[in-house]
Amino acid sequence: MTSLPRKGLQARVLSSEEEEKLKRDQTLVSDFKQHKLEQEAQKNWDLFYKRNSTNFFKDRHWTTREFEELRSCREFEDQKLTILEAGCGVGNCLFPLLEEDPNIFAYACDFSPRAVEYVKQNPLYDTGRCKVFQCDLTKDDLLDHVPPGSVDVVMLIFVLSAVHPEKMHLVLENIYKCHGCSSELCQPDKDDFAVTWDPWSPAIRVLLCHSGWSAVAWMWLTAASTSWAQAILPPQPLK
Template sequence: MDESRHLQSDSSEAQLDMIIPSCEDGVFQKRGQKTRILTPEEEEKLASDQILVSDFKQQKLEKEAQKNWDLFYKRNSTNFFKDRHWTTREFEELKACRKFADQKLTILEAGCGVGNCLFPLLEDDDNIFAYACDFSPRAVEYVKQNPLYDAQRCKVFQCDLTRDDLLENVPPESVDVVMLIFVLSAIHPEKMHLVLRNIYKILKPGKCVLFRDYGLYDHAMLRFKPANKLGENFYVRQDGTRSFFFTEDFLAELFLSVGYEQVVNEYVLRETVNKKEGLCVPRVFLQSKFQKPQREM
């Protein structure tokens, strides 16, 4: 997973992040499991890390969230994340929710970054039309500058999903699939429901949101140093970007409270093993599908 690279960024951890995806000996994945069991050392670490970042700094981080993501893309350009060619393998809805072969599939990628998911999808399927948005104006510009960008096949726009109405750019109930991939974790937990309500308006009845994000006790969560905790399962990285780590129950309650129906909601446990470096990196993701109810006849 490319997301293994966006962990805390001091020099030793940055070196580890570069080792993991580039020379792994194997990746082992299990689905439908409970979240991983901590070692005694990991339990002790989490139990001792109870001091929260001050309210003043938390308010500053919230106020400067867009600036911090814009600076992230300024530093890393389009070179940080790998292209996500795995989405059609993990989510059959990106291929199979059409009634006939040449029917257009309309998707929204909420939080598109620089297009690492968007462009592989457009390359693989000529019958996809994509709306895509991101919090960072700089990321949106990178998408528009990409040689693969085609305004006839996609519409990309800047959007704060907690505040800006998607209906300004996307017709109501016009989208077959919404992709919410490693996005919701970057948003304050108290504002996550605003994102889901916003998406609900543009999603067709009976169609679904495809979700994948950090799960509880993921390796990234356990690497945070003291004094980076914002709240329960919520942390800030050194660059000011934030990350929340989801449980099944929290995510289900969040979606159901907005009116969605649960289709699938499960942990994905991965172990990336690098024998040469003596590393075994436990990753925990939550992979889910939530559906907008069919309209009653």
Template sequence: MALIQSENCFRGDNKLPTPQEEAGSAEESPSCVPGQAKASSARVLSPEELDRLGREGALVSGFKQMKLEKEAQKNWDLFYKRNTTNFFKDRHWTTREFEELKACREFESQRLVLLEAGCGVGNCIFPLLQDDDLNIFVYACDFSPRAVEFVKQNPLYCPERCRAFQCDLTKDDLRVNVPEGSVDVVTLIFVLSAVHPDKMKLTLENISRVLKPGGIVLFRDYGLYDHAMLRFKAGSKLGENFYVRQDGTRSYFFSKEFLAELFEETGFQCLTNDYVLRETVNKKEGLCVPRVFLQSKFTRPGQSGSS
């Protein structure tokens, strides 16, 4: 794997990673960053890394896991209260990396209907709305009511081009706010990892109801054996590849096999499904760390109709 000389926010101490530290350079477009590679198989761990995973110890107690699930929305709302809109970078790379955002329209003047599932404070939707070449309407939802309010307060928010609403994707029917079968593209970017694995299928079923036949889901999230996964200490593991951070938010690390099975069981067809591998350097700390993301595209089978 080639080396990328870029600043990263990983620290040299042993504290658990925050969401921002996990993301690191994840917000950069893989196609626009030199020295990265796509791979069909998971990263091979060193003996030291294997030993570290083997010393994770017992899982977090069932009582605490229930408490974390019950307080999941509160923990993400507190996250946005602490960090407001200053946490993640705007994703200016989405139209370059995911050509479906422009190519899936049947004719040039057609308005593209997009659902940003897990919109945060709008780091993806506002760069898209600023794209003069993209005729688009965006439905944007998030688990956190506070995040949704930040979206609505953004000067670029325009009800004629965007509708933001609070939604728990695991139980709130999207069709209350989004017409059934009306969406061309769903973006699911660093979102599904925050959902309990037992409820991921419910999330995908919910999304499927508003996606057109032939519509696309664009997925990018944390991959198996990413550096952030290996930094969790004993007492942080909730289940296989599933961990809790210091602030109570949770993160799952996907294998491509698990993700493909999850989507296929929900009626989707896989188009692409690859690991994105690269190394980042924290020059200040003298650290070189391996990053692993999973980038995939899935479609809801069927013929799309004219809009």
């Protein structure tokens, strides 16, 4: 496996108008509401998929275009690649990726048991190409389903923003047990008040928000001066 450069994107600098808007809007979710959302997170996601089935999110055909690591981490074009997609939902990223690249085997997991069942019911689901399972990344051991050190690329598409910041280190430690020495972690930009993340990017401050269907989102606002992820993950043999 080729060595890959360490790289992390910087947080976007807010304009003066955006900074003023943030100062004016300081209404936070109450502690009671926050605790309730955390306790009922899995139930709310299951209700979300019950209402929307597989029809809410569009298939993501942009992953191979946006995540160049899916190509650059290979030593030769047809090299087999093992990926882990955490937070796979109903397979909107998983199935287009498997269709486009026949040399990928994927482990995929989601917080919602209902979402996992939708993946298994998909006509494209092939146990020879992928393995899907239910998992709470903050407490369930990924090694119960994924061999240690077997994963080349980890994909977290809109996942970390749904994790309580005090539990993010548990997710990272869990993932680290599965990835190989030259693994890549991929996460896309979120939105206007977001940054991208990799294991060596700066720490972040967060603000709790929640959507109309009571799913929690921790919006990433400003980068801090130290790297908390670097303290969590052991040094990587990357140059």
